[in-house]
Amino acid sequence: MPPSVTLAVTRYRPEQESEPSLQTYEVPFRKDWVVLDALNYIKDNLDGSLSFRWSCRMGVCGSCGMMVNGSPKLTCAAFLSDDLPGPIRVEPLQYFPIIRDLVVDMGDFMHKLKKVKPWIIRKEEKPLAEGEYLQTPDQLEMYKQFSMCINCMLCYAACPIYGLEPGFIGPAAIALAQRYNLDSRDEAARERLEILSEHDGMWQCTFVGECTKVCPKSVDPAGAIQQLKLVGAVDWFKFLLPWGTK
Amino acid sequence: MRPITPFLWTLFGAGGTIAALLFPVHLVLSGLAFPLGALEAPSYDFLYGLVRHPVTRLYLLVVITLPLFHWAHRFRYTLYDVLQLKHLYRLIAVLCYSAALLGSAVAAYTVWHIP
Amino acid sequence: MSPGTQYTPYHPKWYRHRVSVWWWLQNRSYVYFVLRELTSVFVGLWALLLLWQLRALVQGPEAYAHFLAQMRRPFFVALNGVGLLFILFHTITWFNLAPKAMVVRVGGKRVPDWTIAGLNYIAWVLLSVAVAAVLLRG
Numbered sequence: 001m002p003p004s005v006t007l008a009v010t011r012y013r014p015e016q017e018s019e020p021s022l023q024t025y026e027v028p029f030r031k032d033w034v035v036l037d038a039l040n041y042i043k044d045n046l047d048g049s050l051s052f053r054w055s056c057r058m059g060v061c062g063s064c065g066m067m068v069n070g071s072p073k074l075t076c077a078a079f080l081s082d083d084l085p086g087p088i089r090v091e092p093l094q095y096f097p098i099i100r101d102l103v104v105d106m107g108d109f110m111h112k113l114k115k116v117k118p119w120i121i122r123k124e125e126k127p128l129a130e131g132e133y134l135q136t137p138d139q140l141e142m143y144k145q146f147s148m149c150i151n152c153m154l155c156y157a158a159c160p161i162y163g164l165e166p167g168f169i170g171p172a173a174i175a176l177a178q179r180y181n182l183d184s185r186d187e188a189a190r191e192r193l194e195i196l197s198e199h200d201g202m203w204q205c206t207f208v209g210e211c212t213k214v215c216p217k218s219v220d221p222a223g224a225i226q227q228l229k230l231v232g233a234v235d236w237f238k239f240l241l242p243w244g245t246k
Numbered sequence: 247m248r249p250i251t252p253f254l255w256t257l258f259g260a261g262g263t264i265a266a267l268l269f270p271v272h273l274v275l276s277g278l279a280f281p282l283g284a285l286e287a288p289s290y291d292f293l294y295g296l297v298r299h300p301v302t303r304l305y306l307l308v309v310i311t312l313p314l315f316h317w318a319h320r321f322r323y324t325l326y327d328v329l330q331l332k333h334l335y336r337l338i339a340v341l342c343y344s345a346a347l348l349g350s351a352v353a354a355y356t357v358w359h360i361p
Numbered sequence: 362m363s364p365g366t367q368y369t370p371y372h373p374k375w376y377r378h379r380v381s382v383w384w385w386l387q388n389r390s391y392v393y394f395v396l397r398e399l400t401s402v403f404v405g406l407w408a409l410l411l412l413w414q415l416r417a418l419v420q421g422p423e424a425y426a427h428f429l430a431q432m433r434r435p436f437f438v439a440l441n442g443v444g445l446l447f448i449l450f451h452t453i454t455w456f457n458l459a460p461k462a463m464v465v466r467v468g469g470k471r472v473p474d475w476t477i478a479g480l481n482y483i484a485w486v487l488l489s490v491a492v493a494a495v496l497l498r499g
Binding site for chain 3: 259261262263265266267268269270271272273274275276277278280281282285286287288290292293294296297306309310311313314316317318320321323324328329330349352353356357359360361
Binding site for chain 3: 015019111
């Protein structure tokens with residue numbers, strides 16, 4: 001076990017430079033430390049000007065996503081010991097515009113989440129007097145996996161299609177759409193399918209599958225996308241039926 | 247005009263499934279084993295008699311045309327993403343599907359006109 | 362945010378890396394993906410070879426013999442050999458990924474991925490044996 005490890009961290013100060021660069025820091029090595037601990041050590045002891053996002057430090061808030069040695073990871077879940085002997089490269093999440101140091105702009109992501117109408121939509125709302133919507137455990141099971149997303153954006157950092165075509169709606173948004181489409185209380189699957197069938201929608205996906213690989217919550221966005229493609233394809237052929245579409 | 251992408255994806259899926267299930271055996275036999283003499287090749291008369299049957303004709307038509315459309319769809323996206331030729335979006339789409347259509351037309355013509 | 366504020370999607374000081382044309386060499390998954398996509402080239406090529414074989418067959422015994430002779434040439438042996446590797450790669454990746462799109466539920470429980478994939482493999486073996494049986498009969 002080495003006494004210390006080197007971190008090479010992206011610095012970008014737009015007020016004084018036009019391009020990001022890597023700055024190295026020597027950080028004590030502890031076998032139970034994660035990259036986030038190292039970054040906080042840097043900020044507390046070596047360089048207070050380093051900017052980065054973090055919050056819960058236990059893998060549920062989705063704030064601390066960064067590239068660790070080229071892979072998108074939650075820095076609160078990336079042990080230093082996994083990337084020894086170092087130097088460990090810590091860079092901002094790939095394919096997003098960099099605001100400062102390790103902080104990226106999330107606006108595009110937030111916009112895309114909203115685009116798929118991630119809320120229960122009913123043709124007619126049930127009056128309060130009729131009580132709550134009931135859902136069996138089996139009905140919950142249908143969409144539960146897709147509801148586990150913590151909006152950490154690792155899947156977007158892993159998706160080369162998003163990198164090449166920033167208009168692409170992206171894995172998390174599509175998985176979120178499927179979460180609502182499969183919810184027994186929702187009645188807007190057709191509406192969401194139309195949104196996802198637009199030019200920069202789900203058909204841009206070529207099933208690279210990297211999004212599912214990096215997801216810290218096993219949401220399997222790639223699976224959600226392929227399921228929706230099949231639904232979209234079957235739906236397309238419905239015009240052949242004499243009794244029309246639903 | 248409703249987008250045609252779901253239809254093209256279906257062709258891609260059907261072609262990919264046909265290719266996955268049937269191409270290995272055809273390639274091993276007709277592409278390697280028979281020409282190289284590793285296995286005794288079927289006689290010309292046998293093959294010709296086989297091909298004349300309407301079921302075989304349909305089989306061959308399906309086995310040639312659908313994989314061509316599988317190639318067209320997948321190759322189109324490969325050019326967009328790997329070679330970053332998105333600015334030639336329309337041209338690439340037209341070229342790929344036209345090539346597949348051409349191959350399919352030749353296959354259909356051949357299958358129809360077996361004496 | 363107050364109701365008057367509007368999100369600005371671009372800011373001149375935000376830094377955007379250009380995605381390199383070599384992005385797919387960045388890690389193993391991406392290389393694997395590109396190889397998988399390139400299998401379509403060999404699928405297309407083999408479809409054309411099948412068409413060639415059919416046309417040669419229809420044109421008569423000499424044309425068909427010529428086709429077989431061509432397949433014996435080193436160029437085509439190499440092409441078919443490499444093609445076989447790529448097409449097998451296509452088959453394996455295709456069957457392993459099929460369960461992602463085809464979710465089958467029996468009695469409320471989802472059929473596991475390996476079952477769907479396994480059924481595809483079984484179908485592959487059965488169909489291959491059937492085709493081989495037909496062709497080897499002559």
